[in-house]
Amino acid sequence: xxxxxKVVVVTGGASGIGRxxxxxxxxxxxRGVVVADLDGDGAQAxxxxxxxxxxxxxxxxxxxxxxxxxxxxxxxxPVDLFCANAGVAVGADEAAPDxxxxxxxxxxxxxxxxxxxxxxxxxxxxxxxxxxxxASAAGLLTQIGSAPYAVSKHAAVxxxxxxxxxxxxxxxxxxxxxxxxxxxxxxAGDGLATDIVATAGTMLEPEEVAxxxxxxxxxxxxxxxxxxxVRTFFARKADDYDRWLAGMRRLQARVSAG
Numbered sequence: 153x154x155x156x157x158k159v160v161v162v163t164g165g166a167s168g169i170g171r172x173x174x175x176x177x178x179x180x181x182x183r184g185v186v187v188a189d190l191d192g193d194g195a196q197a198x199x200x201x202x203x204x205x206x207x208x209x210x211x212x213x214x215x216x217x218x219x220x221x222x223x224x225x226x227x228x229x230p231v232d233l234f235c236a237n238a239g240v241a242v243g244a245d246e247a248a249p250d251x252x253x254x255x256x257x258x259x260x261x262x263x264x265x266x267x268x269x270x271x272x273x274x275x276x277x278x279x280x281x282x283x284x285x286x287a288s289a290a291g292l293l294t295q296i297g298s299a300p301y302a303v304s305k306h307a308a309v310x311x312x313x314x315x316x317x318x319x320x321x322x323x324x325x326x327x328x329x330x331x332x333x334x335x336x337x338x339x340a341g342d343g344l345a346t347d348i349v350a351t352a353g354t355m356l357e358p359e360e361v362a363x364x365x366x367x368x369x370x371x372x373x374x375x376x377x378x379x380x381x382v383r384t385f386f387a388r389k390a391d392d393y394d395r396w397l398a399g400m401r402r403l404q405a406r407v408s409a410g
Contacts, residue, residue: 153282153325153369156181159228161220163211163263164238166194168336169286169329172358173235176366178202184228188220189238211238211263212255221270230278233369234271236264236308237286237329243300253300260304264311272319279323284365285312289332289382292375293389294400296407316374325372331361332379354379 160177164170166189174187175198185204189195192208199206205227209220224231240259243252264285275281288295291305309328316326333355361378368376377383389396 153233153372155233155366155369157183158232159184159186159224159230160233160235161186161188161224161231162235162237163188163209163220163267164286165189165198166191169331169334169358169361170235170237171198172362173237173365174198174204175202176359176362177233178204180366184224186220186224186227211236211266212258214266214269217263217266218270221267230274231271231281233282233284234267235284235286236267237284238263239286239288241298241301243298245299248300256300256304257307260301261307261311264308268311268315272324275324276319276322280325281323282325282327282369283312283315284327284329284369285309286329287312289330289377289379289385291328292330292382292386296400296404312374327365327368327372327374327376329361329365329368329376329378330382331356331364331377332382334358334361334378 155177160182162170162174162177162185165174165187170189174185177185185202186207187195187199187204188207188209190208190210192206195208196206205224207220207223209216211217221231238259240255242256268283271281271283285308287308288305290302291309295302295305309330312326312328315324320326335355335357356378364378365376
């Protein structure tokens with residue numbers, strides 16, 4: 153995909169990877185960039201910076217996602233690329249409260265489903281459309297320290313795969329962004345963020361991730377891996393699942409030991 157003259161929506165666009173994506177897409181010549189975030193003021197600030205449209209949106213609410221797609225079309229024309237980028241990192245283990253499990257699944261998975269419902273009828277009629285899912289290396293491997301995060305990110309990868317398999321021959325292109333550690337608010341501070349930093353290898357700047365996304369969209373690759381070592385880890389997992397699990401248990405022990 154060449155981003156020039158395209159209409160793009162980025163959720164979670166007020167900060168971190170989303171903000172970097174919105175800025176980079178504008179630099180690439182997108183006709184319109186819609187910046188959506190639960191933080192409406194933050195979304196508007198990024199939109200003002202790049203000449204886009206800022207929208208306050210809770211992606212866990214289907215009606216708000218549908219309205220986001222409609223507002224983007226009214227402002228700039230039909231959406232060409234939707235970046236389901238908003239995400240949350242909550243919960244520790246199976247005993248995490250239901251509210252935390254529900255939040256992780258709603259934002260990290262169901263929001264992608266809501267977006268697909270809003271977009272696919274028009275995209276299938278046009279015979280084209282591009283869906284970018286921000287999952288995580290946790291969606292291909294796992295996440296030390298958070299069952300809700302690992303499970304919901306696996307589901308995000310699975311839904312992206314399903315979209316590609318089901319609609320790829322009808323003009324719908326899909327990419328799945330799976331970085332490890334990125335320097336964002338999610339990876340600063342205590343709790344889950346500490347676990348991510350401890351296991352993430354090289355911490356990338358959001359702008360480096362955005363550059364990898366643009367390159368991945370150009371070549372229309374399904375997996376976009378800003379940390380190329382993730383491909384190696386994923387291949388090792390597939391090659392010998394039991395050995396991989398044993399290695400992850402050793403990593404878990406090191407993280408737990410501090």
